[in-house]
Structures are given as C-alpha cells and as structure tokens.
Amino acid sequence: MIYDWEDKPELNITPMVDIMLVLLAILMVIAPNIIYEENIKLPQGSITKQLSKIPPVHISIDKDKVLKVNKDILLLDASFADNFYLYSKKLDHKATVLISADRRLDYGVVMSVLAAVKQAGFSEVSLATNG
16 A cells, blocks of 8 residues: 555544534433422411401491491491490401492592591501492
8 A cells, every 4th residue: 555645634523513513412402301300398377276267347328328337337427436436446457448439429528437447456447449
C-alpha cells in the first residue's frame, strides 16, 4: 500500500450532528412532561375542634317601614336602637348581618338601622342589592 502523506484526512461530522439534533428534539419534547414529586409528611390536625357555620341574621325593611329580624317584627321608631340591642343579646355577634331594604325608603332610615346593628356589637354587616 502506498500512502500519500500529503493527503489530509477529512472528518465527516454530519452523522454526529444529526444524532445530536435528534437527541435534542427528544429532550425538548419530553422535558415538559417530567414531573418531580417529593413526598411531604404533613402534621395531623386537631380532630376535636369542629368548625360550625353560624347562621346569618337577616334584617328586612319593606316600604311601609316594617322591620323583620329573622321573621321577628321590631318597631322602627325612635327606640329601635335600644330594642335591637336587647334583641341582639340572644343572637350570636359573630354572625353576618344581611340588611335588605326597599329602594323607596329614605337613605337615612337604612343608615340608622345599620348604625344600630353596629352599636349592638356586630362586625360583619352587609347591605343586600338586586344584582
């Protein structure tokens, strides 16, 4: 065999590049689907304490100024704040109070009921609307 020492060998890297591109494409397709899961041991909660849902207090005022508190009728007069304070002693003060009033009523009437509810010790008071 006669070797020509002047010849320079040519490296063909095209097959290696093709293989690397195929591997890169496979990695890019699979990588989003890899889910790493680590098991965490959570502490046990207290089973003895049960959450109780407190029923809300519904106050409704119609156009004739008839005020109902959970189906009980109270008079809407000058002594309403005192009467509601006495009535609220049998209610849970952590309950949500929902006030719904007729739209034809004077704004001051609704605000006086709201003030009486706040003075009785309720902290979560909402005004109901149509929409």
